[in-house]
Structure formats: C-alpha cells, structure tokens
Amino acid sequence: MSNIIEIKNISKDYGNSKGIFNVNISVKKGEVFGFLGPNGAGKTTTIRNLMGFTRPDEGHCSINGLDCYHNAEKIQENLGYLAGEIVFLEDLTGKQMLEFIASMKGIKDKSKMYELMELFELDPKGKVKKMSKGMKQKIGIICAFMNDPEVIILDEPTSGLDPLMQNKFVDLILEEKKKGKTIFMSSHIFEEIEKTCDRTAIIKDGKIVAVEDMEDLRAKKSKFYIVTLSSIEETDRFVKENVNIIERDNRKVKVGVRGEVLPFIELLSSYKVKDLDIQTQTLEELFLHFYGGEK
Numbered sequence: 001m002s003n004i005i006e007i008k009n010i011s012k013d014y015g016n017s018k019g020i021f022n023v024n025i026s027v028k029k030g031e032v033f034g035f036l037g038p039n040g041a042g043k044t045t046t047i048r049n050l051m052g053f054t055r056p057d058e059g060h061c062s063i064n065g066l067d068c069y070h071n072a073e074k075i076q077e078n079l080g081y082l083a084g085e086i087v088f089l090e091d092l093t094g095k096q097m098l099e100f101i102a103s104m105k106g107i108k109d110k111s112k113m114y115e116l117m118e119l120f121e122l123d124p125k126g127k128v129k130k131m132s133k134g135m136k137q138k139i140g141i142i143c144a145f146m147n148d149p150e151v152i153i154l155d156e157p158t159s160g161l162d163p164l165m166q167n168k169f170v171d172l173i174l175e176e177k178k179k180g181k182t183i184f185m186s187s188h189i190f191e192e193i194e195k196t197c198d199r200t201a202i203i204k205d206g207k208i209v210a211v212e213d214m215e216d217l218r219a220k221k222s223k224f225y226i227v228t229l230s231s232i233e234e235t236d237r238f239v240k241e242n243v244n245i246i247e248r249d250n251r252k253v254k255v256g257v258r259g260e261v262l263p264f265i266e267l268l269s270s271y272k273v274k275d276l277d278i279q280t281q282t283l284e285e286l287f288l289h290f291y292g293g294e295k
C-alpha cells in the first residue's frame with residue numbers, strides 16, 4: 001500500500017526546547033492514524049506543517065506526493081480539515097456558516113452536509129456566537145467531512161463533545177474508513193483512538209517516542225483476575241502456583257494473565273473460589289509510561 005501522507009524528518013524549533021524535532025510519520029492509503037500526546041507535545045505544530053500553514057525549519061511533508069507547503073491550495077481541494085481552535089464567523093447562524101463553507105468549497109451536492117447535521121443532531125438555527133463549545137465542534141466536524149474528501153486531518157476532533165456525540169464521531173470515522181478514506185487525527189482520548197485507529201504515534205516533548213500497531217497492542221493487553229479464595233490456607237497455596245501475582249490482600253489475589261486463558265481457568269477450578277472479578281488493561285494504562293516519567 002502506498003503512503004498518502006509523508007512527514008519526513010520535520011523540525012520547527014521555537015527555542016527553549018519547544019517545538020517539534022525530527023518528526024517522521026507515514027500514513028498509508030485507507031489508514032486511520034492516531035496522534036497522541038500530552039498538552040504542548042507538538043501535535044498542533046505537526047498538523048500545521050502538514051496543512052502548509054507553516055514551513056518546517058528542516059524536512060518536508062507531502063500529501064499524495066505534493067509538498068504540503070508549496071502545494072497547500074491544490075492539496076486542500078480534496079482534503080478535510082478540522083482545526084484545534086476553530087475560527088467562526090460569529091454573527092452568522094449555524095446554517096449560514098455551513099452554507100458559506102459549502103459555497104467556498106464549491107459543493108453542489110450538499111447531501112453529506114445534511115446527513116451529518118442529522119447524525120450529530122445539530123440545531124443550526126441559532127447564531128454561532130451563542131453556541132456551546134460542543135455545538136461549534138459539531139459544525140467544525142461537518143465542515144471537515146461535507147465535501148466527502150479522500151484525506152481528512154483532524155486536530156482533537158471530539159474536544160467539547162459529550163460521550164453520546166463522541167460515540168457518533170467514532171461511528172463516522174469507522175464508516176469513512178470502510179469507504180477507504182485516509183484519516184490522521186490527534187486526540188487526548190485513548191478510547192476513541194483505540195476504537196478507530198490502525199496505528200498510533202505518540203509524541204512527547206516534540207519527539208516521536210513510539211509508533212504502535214493497534215492490533216499488536218490489543219494482543220499485548222493483560223487481563224487481571226481478582227480471585228477471592230475461601231480460606232487463608234487456600235490462598236497461601238494459590239500464591240505458590242506458577243501464576244503472575246500482582247498483589248495479595250488476605251484472601252483476595254490479583255493475577256495478571258496475558259494471551260491463553262484456559263490453563264488459568266483450569267487452575268482456578270481446582271480451588272474453592274468465593275468471588276471472581278475481571279479487569280482488562282486499558283490502552284491508557286499501556287500508554288501512560290510514555291506520557292509520564294522516563295520512557
């Protein structure tokens with residue numbers, strides 16, 4: 001599969017170790033690519049370079065083989081973009097704003113726009129300046145998708161959306177993915193990345209610290225079994241078994257299991273188990289070490 005988005009060794013140095021440094025990312029055609037990182041890590045800076053709004057100090061980016069800085073206008077003809085901070089024409093109503101963007105994009109068939117207004121239950125009658133952050137975000141999302149572009153770049157698309165709308169957004173991404181669209185999106189929300197992305201890059205202090213295949217990551221997830229046994233004696237015997245004991249509190253034992261679960265279930269059946277709880281490690285738990293202290 002060919003790469004649609006290429007970010008090659010770009011740096012933008014704002015001084016005081018701020019900015020982005022030697023960022024490399026390739027996104028294949030039809031791929032949904034996540035971009036995760038804490039506040040100030042460099043997500044928006046990377047996306048602004050990709051959109052051709054700013055020119056990297058070093059390196060270059062391309063979309064569909066065209067240089068992002070020199071061919072920004074041409075690229076944007078078939079691109080959907082949602083900015084982290086959307087600029088609105090505050091005196092227009094939501095409907096007027098959407099119609100205005102549609103005419104700027106030269107859209108004749110507005111069916112996608114109406115479809116998305118319905119999906120996100122947008123009431124577009126009021127003035128934009130009186131709209132909540134979530135309502136404005138819905139308008140931004142509709143604008144990014146209304147011309148049915150092949151490549152979509154989204155900077156924190158669900159910020160301000162309530163959980164119900166976040167789910168609708170996930171459904172939208174999965175639908176677009178089915179149609180073969182290439183999507184690059186930054187996010188703080190592990191769950192939406194987990195539900196939608198094929199691969200994810202993690203950026204910290206302006207540098208890419210990992211690029212993970214989400215399938216592989218799912219396979220790496222541990223499950224935790226919290227087993228309560230019937231007596232202290234049984235528990236003493238149980239903790240001597242060949243299992244990964246995470247912690248013990250009296251008759252309660254937390255066990256980590258990765259991969260094949262059957263041997264563990266068989267082992268449990270030879271004990272008097274009083275209670276059993278199961279927790280699955282979240283993507284957030286897997287990724288948190290990239291966010292916090294040392295890698």
Ligand SMILES: Nc1ncnc2c1ncn2[C@@H]1O[C@H](COP(=O)(O)OP(=O)(O)OP(=O)(O)O)[C@@H](O)[C@H]1O
Pocket residue numbers: 014018019037038039040041042043044045046084
């Ligand atoms: N024009 C600029 N001039 C100077 N410093 C800047 C400029 N733009 C961004 N920065 C700095 O570069 C760093 C990266 O910022 P960026 O907005 O890319 O982070 P981000 O990952 O998008 O963060 P957030 O999740 O908070 O939106 C920050 O420390 C920011 O203060």
